[in-house]
Amino acid sequence: MIITRKALTLAEARSYLKPSTNEEKNPVEDYFKAFTKISKEDAIALAEKIRALNNPKINEEHVIKTVDFLPKDSEDLSKIFNESVLSEEETNAILALTKNY
Secondary structure, eight states: OOOOOOOOOOOHTTTOOOOSSSOOOOHHHHHHHHHOOHHHHHHHHHHHHTTOOTTTTTHHHHHHHHHOOOOSHHHHHHTTTTTTTTOOOHHHOOOOOOOOO
């Protein structure tokens, strides 16, 4: 039974994964190793900073994907915000946060 739903970054989801033993290979663990770019603590901190921008164009899915992908330029960020159009100022504010990670 699902009590609540909450979107998680890859780093947060990875923290719920039980470590596998050396004998068994876990493909999910390999996926997290390959695609998780920052620690859980950094992911939570970055997500809070993005939310603190209080931009109505930024929904929770955008926050999570931005933390997971850590876009380096406006082109990468526009792929995350494909249904929203961010101004140059809004784009630069988000990129200023992600460049620190």
